[in-house]
Amino acid sequence: MASPSRTPKLDLSISGALVALSVFVLWGTKEIPPPFFDPIGSAAFPKYTAYIIIALSLAIALRASLALRKPNSPRKKSFREEPLLAISVVITSALYVLSMQWELLSFRWATLVFIFLLSALLSKFEKRVMIFSAIIGIVFGFGGQYLFTEVFYMDLPQ
Amino acid sequence: MEILNAFQYALSPYPMLWIFIGVASGIFVGAIPGLGGGMLMALTVPLTFSMDSTHAILLLMGMHVGSVSGGLISATLLKMPGTPSAMMTTLDGYPMAQKGQPGKALSLGIGASLFGGIISGIFLLALAPPLATFAHKFGPWEYFTMVLMALVLIASITQGSMLKGLMAATLGLLAAMPGLNESDGQLRLTYGFESMDDGFNLLPVLLGIFVMSQIIKDALQINKKGVGVAIKKGERIFPKFREWKQHTVNILRSSCIGTWVGILPGIGASISSMVSYGIAKTFSKTPEKFGTGHEEGIVAAESANNANAGGALIPLITIGIPGAPVDAILLGAMIMHQIQPGPLLFETNSPLVWSLMTGYLVANIVMFLIMVFSARFLAKVVSINRSYLIPIVFAFCLIGAYGPSNRMFDVWVVIGFGILGYFLDRAKFPLGPFVIGYVLAGIMESELRSGLQMSEGSFAPMITRPIAGSFTVIAFAFLGYSIYQEWRSRTRLSSEGLSTDA
Numbered sequence: 001m002a003s004p005s006r007t008p009k010l011d012l013s014i015s016g017a018l019v020a021l022s023v024f025v026l027w028g029t030k031e032i033p034p035p036f037f038d039p040i041g042s043a044a045f046p047k048y049t050a051y052i053i054i055a056l057s058l059a060i061a062l063r064a065s066l067a068l069r070k071p072n073s074p075r076k077k078s079f080r081e082e083p084l085l086a087i088s089v090v091i092t093s094a095l096y097v098l099s100m101q102w103e104l105l106s107f108r109w110a111t112l113v114f115i116f117l118l119s120a121l122l123s124k125f126e127k128r129v130m131i132f133s134a135i136i137g138i139v140f141g142f143g144g145q146y147l148f149t150e151v152f153y154m155d156l157p158q
Numbered sequence: 159m160e161i162l163n164a165f166q167y168a169l170s171p172y173p174m175l176w177i178f179i180g181v182a183s184g185i186f187v188g189a190i191p192g193l194g195g196g197m198l199m200a201l202t203v204p205l206t207f208s209m210d211s212t213h214a215i216l217l218l219m220g221m222h223v224g225s226v227s228g229g230l231i232s233a234t235l236l237k238m239p240g241t242p243s244a245m246m247t248t249l250d251g252y253p254m255a256q257k258g259q260p261g262k263a264l265s266l267g268i269g270a271s272l273f274g275g276i277i278s279g280i281f282l283l284a285l286a287p288p289l290a291t292f293a294h295k296f297g298p299w300e301y302f303t304m305v306l307m308a309l310v311l312i313a314s315i316t317q318g319s320m321l322k323g324l325m326a327a328t329l330g331l332l333a334a335m336p337g338l339n340e341s342d343g344q345l346r347l348t349y350g351f352e353s354m355d356d357g358f359n360l361l362p363v364l365l366g367i368f369v370m371s372q373i374i375k376d377a378l379q380i381n382k383k384g385v386g387v388a389i390k391k392g393e394r395i396f397p398k399f400r401e402w403k404q405h406t407v408n409i410l411r412s413s414c415i416g417t418w419v420g421i422l423p424g425i426g427a428s429i430s431s432m433v434s435y436g437i438a439k440t441f442s443k444t445p446e447k448f449g450t451g452h453e454e455g456i457v458a459a460e461s462a463n464n465a466n467a468g469g470a471l472i473p474l475i476t477i478g479i480p481g482a483p484v485d486a487i488l489l490g491a492m493i494m495h496q497i498q499p500g501p502l503l504f505e506t507n508s509p510l511v512w513s514l515m516t517g518y519l520v521a522n523i524v525m526f527l528i529m530v531f532s533a534r535f536l537a538k539v540v541s542i543n544r545s546y547l548i549p550i551v552f553a554f555c556l557i558g559a560y561g562p563s564n565r566m567f568d569v570w571v572v573i574g575f576g577i578l579g580y581f582l583d584r585a586k587f588p589l590g591p592f593v594i595g596y597v598l599a600g601i602m603e604s605e606l607r608s609g610l611q612m613s614e615g616s617f618a619p620m621i622t623r624p625i626a627g628s629f630t631v632i633a634f635a636f637l638g639y640s641i642y643q644e645w646r647s648r649t650r651l652s653s654e655g656l657s658t659d660a
Contacts, residue, residue, distance in 0.1 A: 010585040018325070025332065028347045035342075038607050039615035042344040045603045046335045049328055056325045063321065079382040086378040086580075093370075093552050093573060101566040115549040122380060122545035129545050136546060140553060152205050154561035 011064035015057040022050040022057070085122060092118045100157035107156040112141035161283065164512030168520045173216050177517055180217040181524045182532075184224020188231075189536045191238040193547065195225025196368040199487045201551070203361060203494065204558040211495035212510050216517045218491055219471075222484055223275065223521040226427055226467050227529055230267040230460060231536050235260055235389070238382075243427030243463040246435045250448065250455030257451050260537075261393035266453055267460040268529045269397030270409060274461030275522030277413035278420065278468025282475075282515050285421075286504075289476040293501035296477070298609035299619040303629035305602040308423030308479055310633040312591045314640035321644075322587045329582075330595025331602070333358055333575075341604050353567040360490045362559045362571035363596055367589055368487075369555050370576020373548050375583065380544055388537065395533045405457045408438055416462035420469020423479045423594075427466035434462035468518055474499055475511055479598065483590035486597040 025046055035041025096114040099105045105113070119133030148154045167173060187198040199221050206214035229244030234251035247267060254263040296304070309331075313323035336347040337357020348354035389395070402409070412434035419430040438458035439448045448455045470481025478500040480486040492499050503511055529536075559568040579589055613619050621627045 007585045010581070014581060014585050014587075018329070021332075025335075025347060028349060032344060032346045037342070037611075039610045040607060042339045042342055042346050045599075045606075046332065046347060049332045049335065052328050053325065053332065056321060056328065060319075060321050060325065063319075079379065081378050082380055083378060085380060086374050089374055089377040089548060089552075090573065090577065096552070097556065097566060097569050097573070111553050115553065118549040118552075119545045122377060122548055123543070126545075129543065133546060133549070136550065140550060144553070144557070148205075148557055148561065152561075153208050154204065154557065155564050156557065156560065157566075 006067075008064040008067040011060050012068075015061035015064065018053055018057045022053045025050040088121050089118065092121065103157075106145075106158050108141040108145040110141075110157070111144060112137040115140055160508065160512050161516065164509070164516040165520075167509070167513050168216070168517040173213060173513065173517060174520070176213045176217040177220040177521050178524055178528075180220020180222075181224035181521050182528055184221035184226075185228035185231075185525065185528055185532070185536065186224075186539065187221075188225030188228025188241050188244075189539060190542055190547070191232050191236065193551070194229075194241045194368070194372070195222050196364075196484045196487060197372060197551070198225060199484065199491075200361070200364045200368045201554045201558050203364075203487065203491045204561045206491065207494070207562065211492075211497055212513050214495055215488070215492060215497070215510070215514055216521075218488055219514065219518060220521045220524070222467055222488065223464070223518065223525050224528070226463055227268070227271045227275075227460075227525050228536070229463075230264065230271065230529075231533060234263045234267065234456075235537055241427075243431055243466070244459075245428055246431040246459035246463075247456060249435070249459075250450070250452045253449070253451030254453075254456065255451075258390075259451075260389050261395050263451075263456060264389070264533050265395050265397040265530075266401060266405075266456045268395070268526060268533070269402050270405070270412075270457040270460035271464040271529070272522055272526040273402070273409045274413045274416055274464035275468060275525065276519060277410070277461075278417040278465035279515070279519040279522060281417045282468045282471055282518060286472050286475050286511070286515060289472060290501045290504045293477045295625065296501070297623075298605040298612065299623050299626040300629065301477075301605040302602060302609055303620055303626040303633065304423075304477065304479065305598045305605070307629045307633040307636075308598065309591070309595060309602075310637050311422055312594050314636050319586065319644070320640045322585075323591050326582060326587045326589065327591035327595035330592040330597075331599040333363060333592075334596050334599030339603075340600065341607050353565065356563075358571050358575070359563065359568055360493075360597070361562065362568040363575050364487055364490060364593065365555050365558055366572040366575025367579040367593055369551060370572050371579030371583055371589070373552055373555075374576060374580040376544050376548055389534055396530050401453070405454065408454055408457050409461045411441075412438060412458040412461040413465040416465025417469035419462075420466040420481050421472050423473050423481060427463040427470075427482060430462040430466035430469075431459040434458045464522070471515070471518060475503065475514065476501060478601070480594060483593045486593045489597055 029043040029047050032041070032043035092114065096110055099110045100107060115137035116133050120130050123129035145156060148156055183198060184195055187193045188195055199218050202218060202221065206217065225241055226243055229239050229241030230247055230251065233239040233244035233247040234255050237248050237252040239245045239248055251263045251267060309327045313327045314320050336354050338345055338355060345355060415434040415437060416430040419433060435455060435458045438454050439445045442448065442454055466482065470485050473479045473481045474485045474489060478489065478498065480489050489499060497507060497510065555572050556569050559572045560566065582592065583589055609619060619626060620630045
């Protein structure tokens with residue numbers, strides 16, 4: 001079950017971010033009025049949770065810094081990772097959401113463009129995938145709009 | 159009598175249709191590496207709002223049963239478990255397939271899955287009613303300490319570091335804090351944003367943690383491909399009675415382990431299959447064959463992971479505590495359908511509970527039939543190009559998050575929690591405890607506050623009340639034991655390091 005940290009640098013970064021988040025939560029709890037009918041009130045639970053997160057973050061950071069001191073041979077992966085693709089998935093998804101939030105596109109057109117674009121990116125513009133993804137985009141964009149609004153009675157961005 | 163009526167209901171056309179759709183889609187998704195039952199269920203929940211609540215729950219439960227079983231196919235043919243619970247199956251399934259017996263490996267796994275599911279279903283029918291009666295004795299302190307125990311248990315037993323397990327559970331608790339507090343109607347941690355008044359809703363959080371994080375991971379690992387083994391034409395997939403008979407003890411033992419681990423709150427099927435695989439190896443006459451394509455290994459892993467699904471339904475139905483992370487989605491779906499799982503459910507909605515339990519048994523039989531007759535087709539599906547899947551899955555996420563509330567804020571919550579989930583997963587923080595922590599935060603806080611009101615601010619009932627005291631002792635004992643284990647393991651590793659250096 002137990003093992004030394006295999007991702008010490010990431011652990012340190014996450015611990016730091018979580019301590020900052022906890023401080024932000026503790027600052028937020030100051031706005032909560034004191035309890036008026038029960039002993040602990042609404043601020044207590046987030047406060048306790050934030051304190052526990054700080055304590056655990058420090059323990060994880062300590063463990064990670066101990067692991068950093070030891071020479072660690074990186075494990076070789078059997079495949080090449082594509083961090084740029086992962087980032088592009090997040091960015092494309094965010095643009096897809098924004099296009100509808102700012103009412104630039106309706107669900108059907110935004111979905112069509114999104115499916116085509118992201119499939120093309122992920123397949124590194126492979127011609128066959130692009131053709132199929134265009135078809136899928138049309139079917140999902142227009143068919144999906146009909147299915148979800150008319151059959152499942154859900155509102156989608158118009 | 160209720161059980162017979164429930165069977166009659168579960169076998170009638172409409173429930174049967176939903177179980178069939180659920181199991182078939184679960185197997186399909188479970189077979190594709192990178193997708194999973196949790197993902198499918200989270201995406202389906204919003205589509206069930208217009209459905210009859212019993213049908214909706216049967217559909218989701220069918221998906222759960224199907225996805226646990228579907229993972230077997232890619233684990234055996236690609237050495238890539240379709241779901242994490244099929245991880246142990248790869249150890250013997252793939253080597254057996256490589257030896258030219260993929261059909262036999264699948265038939266053993268499918269048969270073991272059926273028996274695991276049926277045995278845990280019997281436990282479910284036998285244990286749930288008395289446990290629900292027992293749970294009537296629970297007051298606020300019992301519920302609070304039980305949730306505490308569940309969180310400690312899942313954080314300690316989960317794979318990897320206990321510290322990270324605890325951190326994930328605590329982060330889950332924190333994620334549930336913002337917004338309107340139901341105990342006193344107080345707004346908190348909204349930082350002046352109106353969108354935050356409702357807090358982070360269950361569905362977007364689940365979609366983010368289960369689906370979006372997986373999408374990011376899939377894009378990162380898009381070059382990861384398994385080395386496939388094909389099923390030969392005419393090769394038998396239907397399990398033989400002789401094979402089952404030979405593995406009776408292993409099936410019974412692994413199914414009992416799977417069910418028991420499932421009953422323990424918050425622990426998923428991966429742990430069940432790991433524990434039963436290890437025990438099967440210990441009791442085997444040929445332990446050296448494990449990992450080389452041994453029948454016993456496949457049977458142990460598959461019967462345990464399917465049995466886990468039934469075991470995990472027991473705490474969910476009787477006390478409203480999810481037995482596994484995926485059950486948190488089932489719990490969420492029940493709440494959204496105005497069904498409150500817990501001891502009162504047997505009184506307030508008895509037909510639903512019995513239909514759910516008998517439906518679970520029917521779902522396992524349906525799973526067996528679909529798996530046997532579609533394994534050849536599914537073997538071709540497992541290597542589907544993820545360039546098509548990722549955009550479609552995100553579009554489903556958007557529909558699932560936006561549809562129920564018509565708020566784009568919820569879609570941003572999906573993306574935000576997806577990024578958080580991805581980084582946590584990357585740093586080996588288990589996501590299961592996060593989801594369980596998030597789902598149980600509300601009960602934990604409201605029960606603690608009710609308890610403190612009753613005891614006038616004293617925490618003593620955590621120890622003085624017999625049931626609550628037992629839960630507290632178990633929670634702290636587990637915590638102490640896990641810390642000891644972690645310390646011992648570190649000491650052993652550092653002494654091994656020293657001796658290697660010397």
